[in-house]
Ligand code: G1P
C-alpha cells in the first residue's frame with residue numbers, strides 16, 4: 001500500500017528565516033510540496049513508530065498538503081499523527097502539542113503573516129521534538145536532500161476526515177484528529193491569573209482582539225470570551241478564512257489600521273490587540289498609545305513576575321539583534337542574563353532549552369517564553385492582561401512609567417519590499433566593503449562609533465552564524481541596522497532598523513519618526529538606498 005513516486009528535484013527549496021515559503025502557484029506544481037516533505041523525512045533519523053504533529057494556519061492549499069503529509073508520514077514509518085481539526089493548529093499551539101505529547105517533531109503549514117488565497121503564499125516548516133523550529137543544521141540537511149531527491153513515498157489511502165475529532169488508521173499508523181484549542185487553553189490557565197483577568201474584564205475594562213480572519217480566531221473566542229468573560233464581540237474577524245478575507249494577516253500599523261484607528265479614537269476601548277496568520281505574532285495598542293514590540297518585550301519582562309507562571313522570576317531575556325535594547329536595561333536591573341541572537345525564532349531554542357532565557361522577543365511583533373518554543377501572540381495578550389489586572393493602571397500609565405524608569409528607546413523599522421534582488425545585494429555588499437572605514441566618520445551631529453556585520457556564536461552548542469545584519473553604532477547608543485529579509489517570496493526586501501536611546505523624560509513625547517529623523521537621514525547618506533533601489537520612500541514603516 002506504500003507507493004514510491006518518481007520525482008525530480010526543484011532548485012529553489014532552500015528554507016529561509018522560517019521554513020520554505022513560496023507562492024501558492026509554485027507549491028501547486030506537481031510533486032513540489034511532496035518533494036519538500038520527503039526531504040524533511042529523509043533528513044531525520046530514528047523516528048520509526050513515533051508521533052508527528054501536523055497542522056496549519058488554515059490558508060488556501062492547507063488541506064491538500066495536510067492529506068499528503070499524513071499519507072507520507074505513514075509511508076515513511078511514523079507510528080502516529082496528531083492533526084488539528086480542520087487542519088488547524090496555530091504555530092504556538094503546534095509547538096505545545098509536540099511537547100505535551102512527546103512527539104518526534106511537527107510539520108507546520110503556514111506562511112505566517114503573508115497573504116493567502118490562490119494568488120498568495122504558502123509555506124512548510126519543520127519543528128523538532130522540543131517544539132521549536134528546526135535549527136540550521138537540520139534546515140541545511142533538508143535543503144541538501146531537496147537537490148538530490150529521486151522519489152517520494154506515500155500511502156495509497158483514502159483522505160482523512162479532518163473535520164471529525166477521533167482516530168483512524170492508515171496501515172500501521174494511527175491518525176488522531178484533535179481539538180486544536182484544548183491543550184493550548186489549558187496551558188494558558190496554568191501560566192496566568194485567570195481570576196484576576198476575569199475580575200478586570202468584569203469591572204468594565206474593555207478589550208478588542210482582531211484575529212484578522214486567521215488562525216487565532218477560535219483560540220481567542222474560547223479563551224478571551226468564553227473562559228475570561230470578555231464581552232461578546234470583543235474578538236473580531238474570528239473565523240479563519242483561506243484568504244484571510246482578502247487581507248494581509250500582518251498585525252502592524254498598516255495592515256491592522258482599523259484597530260489602530262479605533263484605539264486612537266475618543267471612544268477607544270482600554271486595550272487592543274491583534275495576531276497574525278498563524279498566531280505567533282502580536283500587536284498591542286493601549287487607549288491612545290501604540291506599544292512597540294521592542295518596548296512590549298521590555299515591559300513584559302519587567303512585570304512577568306505578576307503572572308503565576310513567572311512568579312519565581314526570569315532566568316534571562318533574549319532578543320534578536322535588530323530588536324531595540326530596551327529589554328537589556330530590564331535585564332541589567334534584574335541582574336539576569338541578556339542574549340542577542342540573529343533574526344528568527346530558531347535561535348532562541350537552545351537558550352530556552354538550556355534554561356538561560358525565560359522570555360524572548362523580536363522587533364517584528366514576536367514575543368514568547370519557555371512555555372513553548374515558538375513566539376506566541378495570544379500568550380503576549382494574556383500576559384499583558386494579567387499585568388494590567390494586577391497593576392490596576394492603564395497601558396499608557398504603565399508604558400510612560402517604564403520610560404521614566406529606564407529611558408525610552410525610540411524605534412522604527414523601514415521596509416523596502418520587492419526590490420530588485422541584485423540592487424539589494426549591491427547595497428548590502430557595498431556597505432559590507434566599507435565597514436572598516438566607517439568608525440570615526442560623522443554625519444551631522446552623529447559620529448559612528450563602530451560598524452560590523454553581526455555574527456553569532458551560540459553559547460549552548462557553539463555553532464556560529466555569520467552575516468546576520470550590518471550594524472552601524474553611533475556614540476550615545478543610537479543605531480542603524482540593515483539586513484535583507486529571509487521570508488519574502490518576491491524580489492528582495494531591505495529592512496532598515498532605526499533606534500535612539502533617550503534618557504531625558506522631558507523628551508519622551510516626540511513623534512517617533514521625528515525623534516529618528518537625523519538617523520534616517522544618516523542611513524540614506526551611508527547606504528544610498530535611493531540610488532541603489534530607485535525608491536524614494538519605504539513601502540512599510542512600522
Ligand atoms: C521576519 C522577521 C523576523 C521573524 C520572521 C518570521 O523575518 O523580521 O523577526 O522571525 O519574519 O516570523 P525576515 O523577513 O526579516 O527574515
Ligand code: ZN
Nearest residue numbers: 112113278280
Ligand atoms: Zn507568524
